[in-house]
Amino acid sequence: MELDERKKKILYAIIQNYQETGEPVGSRTISKYLDVKLSPATIRNEMSDLEEMELIVQPHTSAGRIPTDKGYRLYVDDVLSEKELPATESDSGILVKRVDRLEELLIRMAKLLAVNTNYAAMITGPKTRKVKLKFIQLSPMGDGKILAVIVSEGNIVKNNILNIGEDISMDSILSLNLLLNRHLAGLTADEITLDVIASMKEEDGEHREIINKVLDAVAESIRKEDRVPIYTSGAPNIFKYPELTGGDKASELITTLENKEELGDIVREEGSSGEGRHDIQVFIGDEVPVESMKDCSVVTATYELGDGVQGKIGIIGPKRMDYEKVVDTLQNTMSQLDSIFDRKNTSDDSDDGGGDKE
Amino acid sequence: MELDERKKKILYAIIQNYQETGEPVGSRTISKYLDVKLSPATIRNEMSDLEEMELIVQPHTSAGRIPTDKGYRLYVDDVLSEKELPATESDSGILVKRVDRLEELLIRMAKLLAVNTNYAAMITGPKTRKVKLKFIQLSPMGDGKILAVIVSEGNIVKNNILNIGEDISMDSILSLNLLLNRHLAGLTADEITLDVIASMKEEDGEHREIINKVLDAVAESIRKEDRVPIYTSGAPNIFKYPELTGGDKASELITTLENKEELGDIVREEGSSGEGRHDIQVFIGDEVPVESMKDCSVVTATYELGDGVQGKIGIIGPKRMDYEKVVDTLQNTMSQLDSIFDRKNTSDDSDDGGGDKE
DNA sequence: GTTAGCACTCGATAGTTCAGAGTGCTAATA
DNA sequence: TATTAGCACTCTGAACTATCGAGTGCTAAC
Numbered sequence A, B: 001m002e003l004d005e006r007k008k009k010i011l012y013a014i015i016q017n018y019q020e021t022g023e024p025v026g027s028r029t030i031s032k033y034l035d036v037k038l039s040p041a042t043i044r045n046e047m048s049d050l051e052e053m054e055l056i057v058q059p060h061t062s063a064g065r066i067p068t069d070k071g072y073r074l075y076v077d078d079v080l081s082e083k084e085l086p087a088t089e090s091d092s093g094i095l096v097k098r099v100d101r102l103e104e105l106l107i108r109m110a111k112l113l114a115v116n117t118n119y120a121a122m123i124t125g126p127k128t129r130k131v132k133l134k135f136i137q138l139s140p141m142g143d144g145k146i147l148a149v150i151v152s153e154g155n156i157v158k159n160n161i162l163n164i165g166e167d168i169s170m171d172s173i174l175s176l177n178l179l180l181n182r183h184l185a186g187l188t189a190d191e192i193t194l195d196v197i198a199s200m201k202e203e204d205g206e207h208r209e210i211i212n213k214v215l216d217a218v219a220e221s222i223r224k225e226d227r228v229p230i231y232t233s234g235a236p237n238i239f240k241y242p243e244l245t246g247g248d249k250a251s252e253l254i255t256t257l258e259n260k261e262e263l264g265d266i267v268r269e270e271g272s273s274g275e276g277r278h279d280i281q282v283f284i285g286d287e288v289p290v291e292s293m294k295d296c297s298v299v300t301a302t303y304e305l306g307d308g309v310q311g312k313i314g315i316i317g318p319k320r321m322d323y324e325k326v327v328d329t330l331q332n333t334m335s336q337l338d339s340i341f342d343r344k345n346t347s348d349d350s351d352d353g354g355g356d357k358e
Numbered sequence C: 001g002t003t004a005g006c007a008c009t010c011g012a013t014a015g016t017t018c019a020g021a022g023t024g025c026t027a028a029t030a
Numbered sequence D: 001t002a003t004t005a006g007c008a009c010t011c012t013g014a015a016c017t018a019t020c021g022a023g024t025g026c027t028a029a030c
Helices: A005-021 A027-033 A040-052 A069-082 A102-117 A170-184 A194-203 A208-224 A235-240 A249-259 A263-268 A323-346 B005-021 B027-033 B040-052 B069-082 B102-117 B170-184 B194-203 B208-224 B235-240 B249-259 B263-268 B323-346
Strands: A120-124 A133-142 A145-152 A156-163 A230-233 A281-284 A296-304 A310-318 B120-124 B133-142 B145-152 B156-163 B230-233 B281-284 B296-304 B310-318
Touching: A005 A027, A005 A040, A005 A069, A027 A040, A069 A281, A069 A323, A102 A120, A102 A230, A102 A310, A102 A323, A120 A235, A120 A263, A133 A170, A133 A208, A133 B133, A133 B145, A145 A208, A145 B133, A145 B145, A156 A208, A156 B156, A170 A194, A170 A208, A194 A208, A230 A263, A235 A249, A235 A310, A235 B249, A249 B235, A263 A296, A263 A310, A296 A323, A310 A323, B005 B027, B005 B040, B005 B069, B027 B040, B069 B281, B069 B323, B102 B120, B102 B230, B102 B310, B102 B323, B120 B235, B120 B263, B133 B170, B133 B208, B145 B208, B156 B208, B170 B194, B170 B208, B194 B208, B230 B263, B235 B249, B235 B310, B263 B296, B263 B310, B296 B323, B310 B323
Parallel strands: none
Antiparallel strands: A120 A230, A120 A310, A133 A145, A145 A156, A281 A296, A296 A310, B120 B230, B120 B310, B133 B145, B145 B156, B281 B296, B296 B310
């Protein structure tokens, strides 16, 4: 069967209507909704065809129709591909201020997304293994411990406390700092191999033993960090959509969003429709690789903070989500993240750091 | 009216029964439940009295009784005051390993509490304003920025990126480091007043202007940190208690737990029943100072990581929560936190840092 | 090809009935 | 005097029924 222009129009009308109401939509409604004048009966005939094509279904006889995953897929692919890059700068300026710390920025972004879209939002930290090391700074903490501050490209700062077991002289610390930075600056975590460490060990002067210990600890702590953090926000938004809260669904969804482990499956997944810039992907219903989200759709996008530091951002909502708006919002957010980073050098004053989040 | 021993027994039986089932409990049930033999009729008479005393109520005529807030209060005060400090070391050893970073430790503790109790858990970071500064380490980052690493008593590490606007020489950094540590080490955030800063400014040698800038930035970033972070875990546990999920309750609760701001009201509150060590407090129903939690009870405790570094930990559940178990669990957790800190010096190897959480 | 008309289906809502749990009261009992 | 048995009464929740209305599919007319 052919999907002609009129059928398409009707399908989209159904999708949009269902988007707003969450109720199955009938032929009479569409008849009034469409710009061309068609009687309900005609619509019914067309609907019957659409149903045969598996683009819409009836939840039960004598209810209106709702779109199937396949119907959504068609709509999403079609409508979103026509969209130009919006390049609307909208409100970027207002939101981004006094934030210098990545973690907090990401959490804030997620929150913003959730509020703007009325869906749940998730965001991952950047994959740090591909980020270049800027410098390392060791400081003695007493008690046989050393504080290692590791700063990477993009001013991503990490603290590790190394437990060496014996105290170390100030001189050794200083020469270690020099040694480390001389060898490691500019490398990514992936590039810091055992060979590199070994060649550093060759070079050290006195205190060979303790220095080796420190080197090993530093190397390990740099290389270990492979689990990217995931933040979520707006989980309670799902309560706005009755189709997501029936039975135990709400509970399961909230659990998934709180635990976050499974969410990793989404950001790892290669979506079915790569969408140009920012690599926007749409998962609809069963396409979502998380069991508790088979009634949801997820839209993800990739942000990049220069130098290949990239992460994912995602919106989780009902299948009848407003895909257009979500994609717009995501693209906007991306632009913001990009621009924050671009003007990083000219950004304003200091801001707090520390392991706090609210 | 007098609350004699028998009435008390019946009240407690009602509370315990209701705890298990979540259903109103009738006279026949209690009659079978009690160790002494009493007919349902007798129980009914007593129940009638208890109702008059506002310790129990009927949700409707011809349903069993459920305890009122007042009834719970009596029970909690009575039962918990009789408890000895358990000093059960139980399973502390297993859980605490390879954690050296406070944030992660706290999150893990919250998760553990949530899993063990089947309620929701919250935990605050320590109040850092009262923690003594151990040392400060400045490092140049380029682009007119300086990384300030601030280490406090208890190895609480914070990074602040200071935006000075102009680059600064290595020499200046070194002398600044010396200056800062000479003046500030051992002081708490509260003690670092404008006077202290002023006296440091007096002392500097050359580059007076830029050094003043840095000093101001450092001082501000130390003093600013007054919002303690709050972590939660196990929010989805509330779905296990139907009385918390009726209507919009679940949504509101989850929202509160996600936003966390309001939770601050609980930890700030002075509870009505200070309970000896660890300062355990129980809020029942209306006593909870958060609107969306008027159907809940909250049990909080204070942990202390030596040197006055303290924070709060809390369990949020239905009013029919198992108070005894919760208090036990909290006390256990406290002991663990204490002991972690005690043996901090002998703890094992390094662990990851970074702003990650899962 | 479109539309009007009509019989039909089915879900949701409201009303009804009914069984069961639980009560309060009264009178009998120890 | 305290306890208990007995009984009438109340109320909830589940099951069942009737009804309404939205929406359909089909047929026949335009």
